[in-house]
Amino acid sequence: MASADTIPGTRHRSILARIGESRGALGFLFMLPAAILLLLFLTYPLGLGIWLGFTDERIGRAGIFIGLENYEYLLDDSVFWLSVYNTVLYTTVASVLKFALGLWLALLLNENLPFKAFFRAIVLLPWVVPTVLSAIAFWWIYDAQFSIVSWVLIDWGIIDQPINFLGDPNNARASVIAANVWRGIPFVAITLLAGLQTIPPSLYEAATLDGAGSWQRFRFVTFPLLTPIIAIVMTFSVLFTFTDFQLIYVLTRGGPVNATHLMATLSFQRGISGGNLGEGAAIAVAMIPFLLAAILFSFFGLQRRRWQQGGGE
Amino acid sequence: MAGAKAFTKMGSVKTGDDGGMNYLNSLPRRLVTVYLPLAVFVFVLLFPFYWMAITAVKPNQELTDYKNFSPFWVVEPTLDHIKYLLFDTSYPGWLWNTVIISVVATVLSLAASVFAAYAIERLRFQGARQVGLGIFMAYLVPPSILFIPLAVMVFNLGLYDTKFALILTYPTFLIPFCTWLLMGYFRSIPYELEECALIDGATRWQILTRIVLPLAVPGLISAGIFAFTLSWNEFIYALTFIQSSENKTVPVGVLTELVRSDVYEWGSLMAGALIGSLPVVILYSFFVEHYVSSMTGAVKE
Known part of the structure; x- marks a missing residue:
């Protein structure tokens, strides 16, 4: 954009008008509301969280710097390691199941079906409804005495x-993983479906003419073209699953005997319920390396996509 | 996505049948490979909702008596649980809180996001690319690692147990999402329109309000619906920052106030879950396409 000063008669324009024509200043102004909110309530707490991890702050009492004591304590804490194990197990099993079942559902929905839009809409429902509220429904389904699943299985004579x-x-x-998969399938399926719909049918026709069976069509046409979007969807899915809190909090609160404690729920229990903010923050900080790994994975997924489209847009 | 749809439509016109290559599959085969698995999926995905709804209208004596009453049906439906919920608990208040908090947080985030996305995508100030990447990174920061330091901040700012605690913290996950989504929409608006307007002497503000925003209405709706749903569903901040019953949101209220002793009142719990889900489900049913496009759009870009 040309500078306004070179044009005669525009020298004495107001400051406002000049800001209006400078990209830097205008960009700064436009970014301001979002930047203030994000810096104040996202970047700063992120730093504060890391700092809190090095202090012994408790609810109602300011903490002092204690170095790595929180982490040293956690290293020897079997419950913490159990929660790490649980989180990794939960994330791995749930993500694999979500991916497999989600992809299957996406392929089914991509078929030529009557009422396709209707099916797509109702399939997404589990993802739309508040997690806590659907988790309460699962709580009732998993009831020790009156579980409907138990009742049906007893009725069929499968269990006593x-x-x-x-x-x-x-x-x-297994139960919390099942509930998590139930909620996660629609997200994976609908996003992968969007990816499937961008694959031109002519490729399948060409593959069929070359004698490819349905498995080969999937393996050599669908899958490679879907890989970039799979990478991104699964990164998000892994991220959400790894940091899950609501489902566990509703269904088990980490029990029985900490068998389902995830790092997020343990962090809440120690930090908020137990009042030990420093230790809770340290557990939350311990999640960051895992998240970074997932983000890097996502980043390379994006790179690959750009490369496949033939250079950046 | 629209392009892909047009493509398939064209394809089907060309080949002269609706199914593409489906003539290769016989009906019995399709029954087993497509319709049966799909039916199982739909059943499993929807059953919890049915269970929620049927439990909400079951009288207590039928609720746990599986011997004399089939659990899958209700003989004498009752509105007692819903009545109890609406008149004897703080549930209406929680609903109202959730509405207020979600609407204000959504509007706030949407406004901030429109400016940010326009600046990043169209003003192209120095460092716009880095800021865009930063926004994406912010989207990946989960509430689970922020709630403890945020709780400390909220307490120190004197916002603890107020609606402002949630209204100000929800934008931390709404703004990155909305900005990212709107950047995609703004990118699809041709530069030429803006250049014409600039030549005609329009200011950046006029360009934004008269040209870009009207063209980005579908994007605004998508982002707005999605942001509203996200705020409605939010749990961990609402659980941590709110103490008193009258300030709670629906998800927190149902879980912490309706579950009192070892005797769970499943009827009213399910009624609470059902009614708390309805607003987002209704909103979703009106804007399915927008919702889907915002979900897939956020992933695709």
Whole structure:
């Protein structure tokens, strides 16, 4: 943009008008509201959280710097390591299931179906409804005495006793993973469906003419073209699953005997319920390396996409 | 996505049948490979909602008596649970709080995001690319690692147990999302329109309000709906920053106030979950396309 000063008669224009024509100043002004909110309530707390991890701050009492003591304590804390194990297990199993089932559902919805738009709309419902409220429904479904699942299985003669869904460590793990997968499938399926719809049908026709079977069409046409979007969707999915809090908090609160504690729920329990803000913050900070790994993965996913489109836009 | 749709439509016109290559599949085969799995998926994904709804209208004596009453049906539907919820608990207040907080947080975030996205995408000030990347990174910072330091801040600012605590913290995940989404929409508006307006003497402000925003209305709706849903569903901040019953939001209120002792009142709990889900479901049903496009758009860009 040409400088306004070179044109005669515009010298004495007001400061406002000049700001209006300078990209830097105008850009700064436009960015201001978002920047203030994000710097104040996102960047600053991120730093504050890391700082709190090095202090012994408690609710109602300012902390002092204690170096790595919180982390040293956590290193010897078997509950913390159990929560790390649980988080990794929860994320891995749930993500793999979400991916497999989500991709399957996406492929089904991509078929030529009657009422396709309707199916797509209702399939997304689990993802739209507040997690806590659907988790409460799962709580009732997993009830120790009156579980509908147990009732049906007993009625069919498959089991004799009601299943103790949330009382037994391994059952509880499987149950919360199932609830998480239930909620996550629609997100994976609908985003992958959007990716599927951009694949031109002519490629499948060409592959069929070359004698490809349905598996080969999937393996050599669908999958490679879908890879970039899969990378991004799964990064998001992993990120959301890894930092999950609501589902566990509603269903088990980390029990039985910490078998379902995730790092986020442990951080809440120690930091807020227990009042030990410093230690809670340290647990939250311990999640960051994992998240960074996921973000780097996403970044390379994006890179690859740009490369496949033939250079940046 | 629209392009892809047009493409498939064209394809089907050309080949002269609706199914593309589906003539290769016989009906029984499709029944087993497509319709049956799809039916199972739909059943599993929707069953919890059915269960929620049927429990909400079941009288207590039917609720736990599986011997005499089929659990899948209700013989004498009752509105007692809903009545109890609406008149004997603070539920209406929670609903109202959630509406206020979600609307204000959404409007605030949307306004800030429009300016930010326009600046990043169109003003192209120095460092715009880096700021755009920063916004994307901010989107990836989860509330689970922010709630403890935010709780400390909220307490020190004197906002603890007020609606402002949530109204000011929700934009931390709404602004990155909305900005990222709107950047995509603004990118699709041709530069030429803005150049014409600049030549005609329009200021940047006029360009934004008269040209860019009207063209980006679908994007604004998408971002707004999605942001509203996200705020409505938010849990961890609302759980941490709000103490008193009258300031709670629906998800927190239902979980912390309706569950009192070991005797769970499943009927009213399910009614609470159902009614708390309805606003977002209704909103979603009106704007399915916008919702889907914002979800896929955020991932695709």
